[in-house]
Amino acid sequence: xxxxxxxxxxxxxxxxxxxxxxxxxxxxxxxxxxxxxxxxxxxxxxxxxxxxxxxxxxxxxxxxxxxxxxxxxxxxxxxxxxxxxxxxxxxxxxxxxxxxxxxxxxxxxxxxxxxxxxxxxxxxxxxxxxxxxxxxxxxxxxxxxxxxxxxxxxxxxxxxxxxxxxxxxxxxxxxxxxxxxxxxxxxxxxxxxxxxxxxxxxxxxxxxxxxxxxxxxxxxxxxxxxxxxxxxxxxxxxxxxxxxxxxxxxxxxxxxxxxxxxxxxxxxxxxxxxxxxxxxxxxxxxxxxxxxxxxxxxxxxxxxxxxxxxxxxxxxxxxxxxxxxxxxxxxxxxxxxxxxxxxxxxxxxxxxxxxxxxxxxxxxxxxxxxxxxxxxxxxxxxxxxxxxxxxxxxxxxxxxxxxxxxxxxxxxxxxxxxxxxxxxxxxxxxxxxxxxxxxxxxxxxxxxxxxxxxxxxxxxxxxxxxxxxxxxxxxxxxxxxxxxxxxxxxxxxxxxxxxxxxxxxxxxxxxxxxxxxxxxxxxxxxxxxxxxxxxxxxxxxxxxxxxxxxxxxxxxxxxxxxxxxxxxxxxxxxxxxxxxxxxxxxxxxxxxxxxxx
Ligand code: F6R
Numbered sequence: 040x041x042x043x044x045x046x047x048x049x050x051x052x053x054x055x056x057x058x059x060x061x062x063x064x065x066x067x068x069x070x071x072x073x074x075x076x077x078x079x080x081x082x083x084x085x086x087x088x089x090x091x092x093x094x095x096x097x098x099x100x101x102x103x104x105x106x107x108x109x110x111x112x113x114x115x116x117x118x119x120x121x122x123x124x125x126x127x128x129x130x131x132x133x134x135x136x137x138x139x140x141x142x143x144x145x146x147x148x149x150x151x152x153x154x155x156x157x158x159x160x161x162x163x164x165x166x167x168x169x170x171x172x173x174x175x176x177x178x179x180x181x182x183x184x185x186x187x188x189x190x191x192x193x194x195x196x197x198x199x200x201x202x203x204x205x206x207x208x209x210x211x212x213x214x215x216x217x218x219x220x221x222x223x224x225x226x227x228x229x230x231x232x233x234x235x236x237x238x239x240x241x242x243x244x245x246x247x248x249x250x251x252x253x254x255x256x257x258x259x260x261x262x263x264x265x266x267x268x269x270x271x272x273x274x275x276x277x278x279x280x281x282x283x284x285x286x287x288x289x290x291x292x293x294x295x296x297x298x299x300x301x302x303x304x305x306x307x308x309x310x311x312x313x314x315x316x317x318x319x320x321x322x323x324x325x326x327x328x329x330x331x332x333x334x335x336x337x338x339x340x341x342x343x344x345x346x347x348x349x350x351x352x353x354x355x356x357x358x359x360x361x362x363x364x365x366x367x368x369x370x371x372x373x374x375x376x377x378x379x380x381x382x383x384x385x386x387x388x389x390x391x392x393x394x395x396x397x398x399x400x401x402x403x404x405x406x407x408x409x410x411x412x413x414x415x416x417x418x419x420x421x422x423x424x425x426x427x428x429x430x431x432x433x434x435x436x437x438x439x440x441x442x443x444x445x446x447x448x449x450x451x452x453x454x455x456x457x458x459x460x461x462x463x464x465x466x467x468x469x470x471x472x473x474x475x476x477x478x479x480x481x482x483x484x485x486x487x488x489x490x491x492x493x494x495x496x497x498x499x500x501x502x503x504x505x506x507x508x509x510x511x512x513x514x515x516x517x518x519x520x521x522x523x524x525x526x527x528x529x530x531x532x533x534x535x536x537x538x539x540x541x542x543x544x545x546x547x548x549x550x551x552x553x554x555x556x557x558x559x560x561x562x563x564x565x566x567x568x569x570x571x572x573x574x575x576x577x578x579x580x581x582x583x584x585x586x587x588x589x590x591x592x593x594x595x596x597x598x599x600x601x602x603x604x605x606x607x608x609x610x611x612x613x614x615x616x617x618x619x620x621x622x623x624x625x626x627x628x629x630x631x632x633x634x635x636x
Contacts, residue, residue, distance in 0.1 A: 040115050040634040041141035042066035043127075043220075044244050045202035045211045047078065047108040047263055048227065048235030054102045059237065059244040060111040061092050062292065065300075065439050066141075066240060067115025067630040070126035071095045074137040075106035076204055083137055083206050087112075087126040091625070108211055110202050112139035115630035118147060119164035128203075129168040131175030132159050138174070138203035140167035141240055142218035143635050145197035170201055184208045185270070188260055192216075192272055198394070198634065200255075202238050213238050214260035214272065218634050219392045219420065222267065224282060225249035236263045241416070241632070242285055243292040243435045250285040254418045285417060291434035300438040301523070301616075301623040305609045307434070308443045309477040312602060314432040315447035316454045316470050326411055326427055327458040330361070333409075334381035337364045339371050339399050341633065343441035343515060344387040344448060350511035350601045351452030357508075358598060359459040369636070371399035380407035387452075388412065389436055389444035390632040391419025398636060400424050413451050415444050438624050439631045440523055442609050445515060446473075446602050453599060469599035476594045480606045484591050488607055491577060491589050492614035495549045501528040502544070502569070503608075504536060505553035506562050512553050512601045516608035522626050524615035533558070533565035546573035551608065552587065554580040555600050579607055 042063025046052050053075055060071065072087025084106070086099040092113060096102075112127035119125035127139040144150065147166030154161060154172050161168055170191060177187035184205050192199070198217035205212070213220060223237035223245045237245035242252060258272040269278040297303035330336060336355075338348035345367050352363040366374060368386075378384075384403040388396050391414040400410050400421065412425035415433050422428045431447040450470045457466035495501070501520060503513035513530030520528040531540065533552075544550070552566045559582070566586045570576050578587030581595040593603045616623040 040066055040630050040632055042113040042240050042244065043139045043141050043200060043202055043238070044111045045109070045213065045238040046236070047211050048233070050107045051105070052107055052109055053104040055248070056109045056111045057096065057101050058247070059239060060113055062244045062246070063240060064092055064113055064625070065437055065631040067113050068092065068625055069116045069121045070114045070123070071112065072126045072128050072139070073101050073104065073109060073111040074128040074204065075104040075109035076206070077106050078108050079209050081206050083204060085128055085130065085137060087128065088123050089121055089126060108204065110137065110139045110204060110211065117143055117635060118166040124163045125165050127167060129163060129165065129171050131171040133175050133179070135178070135206045136171035136175045136203060138167065138171040138201055140170055141200045141634065142198035142216075144169060144195050144199065146195070150194065170195070170199075171203065174203070174205070178205065184212065185262060188212050188214060189272060189275060192260060200240060210262045210264040211236070211238065212260070212262045213255065215255040216257050216272070217394070217397070217420070219632070220255040221418065222253045222255060222263070223249045224251050224253070234266070236267065238263070242287065243437065246285070246287060246292050246435070247289045250287065251282050252285055252418070253280050253282055256423070283418065287435055292437060299613070299623045301440055301442065301613055304436060304438050304443045305606065305613065306481065308446050308606065309474050311433040311443045312446050312450050312470060312477065313474040315450045316467060317432060318429060318451075318454070322427070322429065323454065323458050323463065326429065327455060329383055329409055329411060329427065330455065331459055333383035334379065335364070335377060335383070336361065337366055337371070337374065337382065337384045338387065339366050339368050339384055339396060340387035341368045341393050341395050343445045343518060344389060346511050346515035346518065347445055347448035347452065348385075348387055349514065350449055350508065351456065353508045353511070354453055354456040354598050358462070359456040361459065368393065368395040368399040372402050375402050375406060378403060378406035378408045382406070382408040384408050384410045386410055386412040386421055386425065387448055388421050389415045389431070389441055391416045391421040392632045392634050394634050394636045397421060397424065413448055415447070439626055439629050440519060440623070445605065449602050469596055470602070472594070473596050473599040473602040476596065476603045477606055480593055480603060481610065484607055485610060487589070487591065488610045489614045492611055492618050495575065496615060496618040498526060498547070498549055500543065501526055501549045501551070502536065502540070503528065503530040503551040503553065504533045504562065504565055505530070506533040506558035507555060508598065508601055509553035509555050509558060509562070509604060512604045513551070515605055516551060516553070519609055519612040520615060522629060523612045523623050524619050524621060525627070526615060533562040536565065537568060541568065541572065544569055544572040544574050548574050549577060550574040551577045551579060553604050554578065556581070556595055579604055
């Protein structure tokens with residue numbers, strides 16, 4: 040949800056800034072903008088426009104901008120439509136202060152009115168513009184830059200990660216509350232001991248330059264000059280921070296031989312599934328003890344992560360014999376009366392920054408409940424709010440769609456369900472087999488799935504059915520197809536379609552049938568009900584059946600079946616996107632890491 044970047048260091052840094060902001064395009068691609076300056080000079084140049092980065096760059100030629108420091112932004116519009124004026128960086132009317140912002144300023148209407156009452160003409164319709172305008176006003180009134188930043192931030196209600204520059208001042212300033220911000224640091228290679236600094240919403244932005252980072256916490260701000268001074272917004276005290284090493288490598292954040300990140304990340308699952316369960320045994324033991332002793336367990340997440348939670352609730356029922364409540368994060372607050380200090384909330388999130396989930400965690404913490412999180416991004420907000428963290432070890436997921444993070448979530452939850460009843464080895468065996476299945480499924484079915492996509496690419500609507508463990512896979516499969524190909528798709532429990540939705544089946548309506556061994560007979564009879572009404576049946580199963588018009592064979596993996604089952608649907612969704620002229624890595628209206636509620 041909007042990517043922000045800043046850099047300070049070498050001359051000619053526009054290409055560094057451009058490469059960093061390109062790495063964040065998954066956070067939004069409505070518009071892009073950049074501002075550059077020579078530190079300690081008094082001229083800032085700004086270029087910005089509407090459109091994806093490459094197209095705007097062709098027009099504006101960002102790399103011809105000069106300077107040794109700068110800021111950049113890629114936008115996922117929230118307040119103010121997609122126009123050049125609403126693109127970032129925003130600047131003050133005296134054109135002294137330039138800022139890029141990610142987050143939502145809740146009291147922006149009030150603040151905009153205050154500015155217009157002061158006679159200021161605003162350049163945009165956005166909430167973000169109030170930030171440079173107020174900083175400039177406070178500086179003009181005599182405040183130092185650092186004080187002006189603090190005074191401005193204290194006026195704001197809502198969330199923000201900001202980086203910016205003042206034309207008359209050295210350095211880059213930054214601040215954060217409830218939106219991600221991380222600062223990278225690198226000693227220059229010329230042996231001078233000078234440092235280069237990066238700031239960004241996400242680590243992959245600058246991973247090709249450095250993996251030494253400072254995590255900025257809520258209510259922290261500061262200025263990067265020769266070094267960084269971190270301060271607390273509330274008491275204004277200086278904060279000491281330790282630099283941390285990230286062990287992601289840059290190849291994980293590059294497309295390599297693949298045409299798209301989506302395809303690369305689908306293929307990576309053969310390894311990521313297995314890596315996800317390489318957890319310290321003491322951690323698995325501690326978390327399973329927490330779950331064993333819980334009085335009330337809630338699995339909470341959004342979108343794909345929610346589907347992983349639904350899937351895991353079946354495994355917890357069947358294997359661990361534990362009842363688990365599964366809740367969409369944005370609805371979690373409705374259950375607050377049932378939360379106590381004995382409740383355990385398992386928060387599931389790829390990014391660790393999802394605002395709805397952060398809100399749910401806050402609700403849980405207010406009630407004294409324990410929070411265990413399953414997260415992919417180290418150092419993210421959710422990891423810092425939780426009592427225990429299990430990292431997914433999936434490496435950076437760049438495609439907006441979740442693929443490899445989903446199967447890692449499934450694998451970790453499968454491991455926990457088995458660990459509770461001392462059957463961890465059984466889970467590990469299933470997950471290892473699931474990893475082996477990935478390559479087989481892709482190699483054996485890639486072309487068949489492309490053929491199927493060609494046949495169904497003009498359809499407006501599709502259905503997916505499954506029972507028991509296969510039902511959440513139907514939900515997740517439908518989400519993948521919808522978000523990347525824009526074909527309307529819905530997932531149902533096999534028994535449910537006949538209660539109304541079967542009215543939508545007509546000749547040729549594609550229907551994916553997901554089958555587990557235990558539910559085979561029942562789901563086949565549900566599939567027959569659809570077939571006799573004209574449905575075009577695509578079976579994903581370990582056994583062929585005459586009801587299927589197309590058949591995708593997957594190995595039988597027991598409780599790990601959902602891990603295998605989603606792979607062919609991810610591939611089908613990918614082919615459908617290409618055949619319908621959609622870019623699989625940049626689905627319309629979406630952005631990764633949903634940091635607004
Ligand atoms: C779907 C997708 C989203 C996310 C959801 C939660 O492909 O990516 O539905 O799963 O926004 O995101 P995280 O897992 O980062 O909390």
